[in-house]
Amino acid sequence: MTRATYWLEHAWRDTTVEPGVLLDVDGGRISAVRTGVPTPPPGAEVLRGLTLPGLANAHSHAFHRALRGTVQVGSGTFWTWREVMYSVADRLTPETYHALARAVYAEMALAGITCVGEFHYVHHAQGGTPYADPNAMGEALIDAAAEAGIRITLLDTCYLSSALLNKHSGEAPNTHQLRFSDGSAEAWAARCAVLKERDHARIGAAIHSVRAVPAGQLATVAGWAQERRAPLHVHLSEQTAENDACLAAHGVTPTRLLADHGVLGPRTTGVHSTHLTDEDIALLGGSGTGTCMCPTTERDLADGIGPAVALQRAGSPLSLGSDSHAVIDLLEEARAMELDERLRTRTRGHWTANSLLRAATVDGHAALGWDEAGTLEAGSLADFTTIALDSVRTAGTLPRLGAETAVFAATSADVRHTVVGGRQVVRDGAHTLVPDVPQALARAVEALRS
Numbered sequence: 001m002t003r004a005t006y007w008l009e010h011a012w013r014d015t016t017v018e019p020g021v022l023l024d025v026d027g028g029r030i031s032a033v034r035t036g037v038p039t040p041p042p043g044a045e046v047l048r049g050l051t052l053p054g055l056a057n058a059h060s061h062a063f064h065r066a067l068r069g070t071v072q073v074g075s076g077t078f079w080t081w082r083e084v085m086y087s088v089a090d091r092l093t094p095e096t097y098h099a100l101a102r103a104v105y106a107e108m109a110l111a112g113i114t115c116v117g118e119f120h121y122v123h124h125a126q127g128g129t130p131y132a133d134p135n136a137m138g139e140a141l142i143d144a145a146a147e148a149g150i151r152i153t154l155l156d157t158c159y160l161s162s163a164l165l166n167k168h169s170g171e172a173p174n175t176h177q178l179r180f181s182d183g184s185a186e187a188w189a190a191r192c193a194v195l196k197e198r199d200h201a202r203i204g205a206a207i208h209s210v211r212a213v214p215a216g217q218l219a220t221v222a223g224w225a226q227e228r229r230a231p232l233h234v235h236l237s238e239q240t241a242e243n244d245a246c247l248a249a250h251g252v253t254p255t256r257l258l259a260d261h262g263v264l265g266p267r268t269t270g271v272h273s274t275h276l277t278d279e280d281i282a283l284l285g286g287s288g289t290g291t292c293m294c295p296t297t298e299r300d301l302a303d304g305i306g307p308a309v310a311l312q313r314a315g316s317p318l319s320l321g322s323d324s325h326a327v328i329d330l331l332e333e334a335r336a337m338e339l340d341e342r343l344r345t346r347t348r349g350h351w352t353a354n355s356l357l358r359a360a361t362v363d364g365h366a367a368l369g370w371d372e373a374g375t376l377e378a379g380s381l382a383d384f385t386t387i388a389l390d391s392v393r394t395a396g397t398l399p400r401l402g403a404e405t406a407v408f409a410a411t412s413a414d415v416r417h418t419v420v421g422g423r424q425v426v427r428d429g430a431h432t433l434v435p436d437v438p439q440a441l442a443r444a445v446e447a448l449r450s
């Protein structure tokens with residue numbers, strides 16, 4: 001990667017917005033930071049607006065993008081939504097998934113996202129037959145991220161059963177779910193062991209949920225992640241039905257079950273964590289387990305508002321995800337954390353703009369195993385994004401209140417530039433690698449309809 005110098009008109013650096021910051025980039029990393037540089041020196045790339053570290057989208061199912069709009073017709077429940085989602089999953093192949101994911105990750109780059117955590121469970125061909133390369137689907141996602149110019153943590157997901165039956169087993173996967181399952185956690189681990197990390201790609205693990213992995217096999221997945229010091233994500237208590245089924249089968253909450261099988265810890269992230277007891281919150285916080293909230297999906301699916309504030313207080317760092325991609329806008333996810341809480345409590349001031357930006361940047365990257373990204377400091381990966389402060393939404397705001405403007409007024413439409421590993425992936429609002437992102441999205445979604 002070549003050397004470059006970027007002059008940032010304004011830069012958000014943890015708690016303050018500084019005017020005139022110069023970043024030297026070398027080998028894909030920030031090699032030096034100089035502040036108090038009022039005008040761009042000759043040869044520097046000029047980034048006007050407010051530059052933030054790249055945003056980390058810590059929870060994605062790329063194929064859900066094909067559902068946008070269609071799942072808003074009529075009413076329904078989480079479980080009827082899931083049926084529509086399965087009908088799209090049925091039609092995915094390595095080719096169609098690659099085309100869709102490339103376009104979705106390009107949409108993410110346009111929204112300032114430089115790293116995605118892909119919670120990936122559509123592994124095999126219809127009926128559960130493995131492809132010639134049993135990781136063909138995961139490889140399609142890793143390639144798609146490279147082509148869209150962003151980083152990916154492939155959270156390869158263990159998914160074995162349709163419902164909890166008792167302490168030892170689950171109900172066999174239904175016809176849709178056959179392609180998700182490797183048959184056992186050991187077989188899942190053997191397949192994942194073949195996946196290779198690359199400059200832009202890391203491999204992590206996921207437990208789909210306590211419903212989809214029988215209790216006796218949880219430790220195998222946790223052990224696999226532990227051995228590799230890899231991130232481990234798990235859908236946790238998104239629906240009360242999951243809690244009820246877990247209590248009926250095991251006599252404990254999903255959180256307690258995960259704790260008892262060695263799943264919790266600082267490299268683990270619980271996704272949603274919506275319906276928790278006080279003991280659950282203490283277990284998650286006390287073990288340093290992270291929490292990934294996906295408020296635009298949680299409101300879309302009528303999940304409820306999770307106890308993110310109490311979790312953070314107990315010691316669980318927050319990350320954010322666009323999950324089902326009802327919208328792809330991490331700034332909207334960030335502001336929803338505070339605004340939903342205001343509605344619920346009828347008081348303001350639960351999250352500051354700075355704390356929400358930390359969730360969207362440094363803490364989100366840490367949840368995906370990229371500890372060296374998410375800050376504008378020397379040594380950090382040269383991943384950053386610039387928000388316009390002169391758009392119709394942001395004009396007239398004070399640059400020193402840039403964090404507040406970014407979180408509470410800007411949208412993904414205000415993202416002007418995105419740089420990943422020192423390379424400009426988005427310049428002046430246009431993707432430099434995927435020429436017509438809307439058309440690529442339309443074509444990829446259409447291919448899944450026919």
Ligand SMILES: [Zn+2]
Nearest residue numbers: 061119235323
């Ligand atoms: Zn999810």
